[in-house]
Structures are given as structure tokens and as C-alpha cells.
Amino acid sequence: xKKTLLKSSLFLFSILFVNSLFxxxxxxxLYYSDNEIKIEYNYIICDxxxxxxxxxxxxxxxxxxxxxxxxxxxxxxxxxxxxINTEQNTxxxxxxxxxxxxxxxxxxxxNIWKEYSIFSAxxxxxTREKYISLTKFELINITTENE
Numbered sequence: 001x002k003k004t005l006l007k008s009s010l011f012l013f014s015i016l017f018v019n020s021l022f023x024x025x026x027x028x029x030l031y032y033s034d035n036e037i038k039i040e041y042n043y044i045i046c047d048x049x050x051x052x053x054x055x056x057x058x059x060x061x062x063x064x065x066x067x068x069x070x071x072x073x074x075x076x077x078x079x080x081x082x083x084i085n086t087e088q089n090t091x092x093x094x095x096x097x098x099x100x101x102x103x104x105x106x107x108x109x110x111n112i113w114k115e116y117s118i119f120s121a122x123x124x125x126x127t128r129e130k131y132i133s134l135t136k137f138e139l140i141n142i143t144t145e146n147e
Contacts, residue, residue: 036065044058053125056109059107065101070097072144079134
């Protein structure tokens with residue numbers, strides 16, 4: 001009986017987990033597009049702690065060209081409707097990403113690109129209450145260079 005209950009619980013958890021991942025990953029919104037690149041964003045939940053998860057903004061960068069390109073941009077953020085001075089820590093808010101021809105890089109909670117995500121909110125794991133901090137973000141001075 002215990003084995004059946006355990007197997008059923010694991011199966012149900014697996015379905016819910018996969019469904020959660022799938023539903024989060026398919027809500028991409030177009031942020032910027034031109035002839036060479038497309039930048040999309042999505043809000044996902046990253047479970048880094050036993051007490052609270054984090055909602056973050058992640059990006060998908062697509063190289064639409066046949067050339068290798070470098071994308072440069074700056075991030076502006078607003079917490080509680082107040083713009084944060086990003087000039088004090090420029091390395092954190094100025095980003096560069098290199099893409100091979102026709103390459104797509106998708107940011108998530110675990111990959112090496114997670115530094116390109118933007119913190120949005122804490123979510124209490126038990127109550128699911130969301131403590132929103134980020135009220136707005138912008139990617140500015142977006143430039144591309146062919147390599």
C-alpha cells in the first residue's frame with residue numbers, strides 16, 4: 001500500500017512539475033526585434049530556498065542572421081515605482097552576449113546565462129504569497145555588431 005501511494009505521489013508530482021516548467025516556458029513576450037535579432041522575455045519562478053522562491057524575468061535571444069553577432073544593452077529597473085541608479089554598478093547592468101549564426105540562447109534558473117535574468121519578486125513557498133519588488137524594466141541602448 002505504501003509503495004503504491006509513494007509511486008502515485010511521485011507520478012503526480014512529476015506531472016505537476018513538468019506542467020509547471022512547460023507552462024512557464026511558453027509565455028514568451030516580444031521585447032525587441034529587428035532584421036538581425038529578436039529579444040523575448042518571460043516571468044518564471046526559481047526555487048532556490050525552502051522558504052521562498054524567486055520570480056525572475058528571463059530572456060530569449062535569437063540571432064536571425066547568418067553571421068555571428070554580439071548584442072550589447074543596458075538594463076534599467078524600477079523597484080516599487082522608483083528607478084534604481086544602475087550607474088553605480090555598471091557591470092551588473094551592462095550586458096554583452098555573443099551569438100553564433102541562427103543561434104538561440106534561452107535564460108533559465110540553472111544555466112550559465114542566469115546572470116542575464118532580472119529579479120522580480122519573492123514568493124512564499126507555503127502560502128504562495130508574492131512580494132513584488134520589480135515594477136518595471138527596460139533594455140536600452142541595444143546594439144549589435146557583426147563578427
